[in-house]
Amino acid sequence: MELDPIIAQMLELGKGQPALETMSVAEARAGMALRVEAVRPFAPVAVDTQDLSIPTEAGPLPVRLYTPHGTQHPLPTLVWLHGGGWVLGSIETHDNVCRFLSTHGPLLVISVDYRLAPEAKAPAQQQDAAAALHWAAANAAAHGGDPARLLVGGDSAGGNLAALAALAARADGPALAGQLLVYPVTDFPADAHASYAENAEFGLSREAMEWFWAHWLPDTSAPDATTAPLRAADLSGLPPAYVITASHDVLRDEGLAYAGRLHAAGVETVHDHVDGTIHGFFSMGGLAPIATETLNRAARWAASTKAVA
Helix, strand or coil, X not given: CCCCHHHHHHHHHHXXXXXXXXXXXXXXXXXXXXXXXXXXXXXXXXXXXXXXXXXXXXXXEEEEXXXXXXXXXXXXXXXXXXXXXXXXXXXXXXXXXXXXXXXXXXXEXXXXXCCCCCCCCCCHHHHHHHHHHHHHHHHHHHHCEEEEEXXXXXXXXXXXXXXXXXXXXXXXXXXXXXXXXXXXXXXCCHHHCCHHHHXXXXXCCHHHHHHHHHHHCCCCCCCCCCCCHHHCCCCCCCCCEEEEEEEECCCXXXXXXXXXXXXXXXXXXXXXXXXXXXXXXXXXXXXXXXXXXXXXXXXXXXXXXXCCC
């Protein structure tokens, strides 16, 4: 399967840059911000936004609310957890994604600026995700959202946090109507998944993932069910899932495996496997039609989820 021409062109433009695992955290964060700014002009989607700070046990947690223009309330509500390997990313780096999802749902999107590693290691990010979900359940109605149609979603490491949040909510609430997992991190080490070797040349690499995991996990920890959702013993009773995987992504096989386990556990699961794409393509809406089309499918699925009691 060949790469989509526009995706291939974007990948070519990125060649010659220093490998992520050779950078400092500050350098990697600055590099991600620059890449996002290069894509942002292609996604001028107008929505109403509101920046808030919500109280948590760890202190104030910044969030941004996205409300599409001219829509009837209440709206299905998506709590969004950005990607970036738990180390990079912010509300700003995923502003374009949230605008697309909000508009094309339509959805009330709540983007979470969770604490980053290595300044805050696991389980800080899981705690922030849970706090944001509980806040949304209690406050979405005041902002035009429908707490009975509350979803959690994210891309890459954000997809990991979304999957973990859905597992936590199964036991502790709130009741969720769905989970949107975009090329989620679900497992490590890489040796268990052939896609790490097959797709090493397409941006994200095994070495980069080792760098991310090393920054996120406490020093004496290894991936387990609290950080790698594929290792959870039981996936039954989870909310409906929409899992997106990309053909040329090192995370492809662990996303495939998680979608398969969800389905086998009786969870209503849609697996959207996108050929000709790489890790990170979901952020290229407006630039690459294949990304815009995938964003539209994901948004429409989220908007169609049924209310839970």
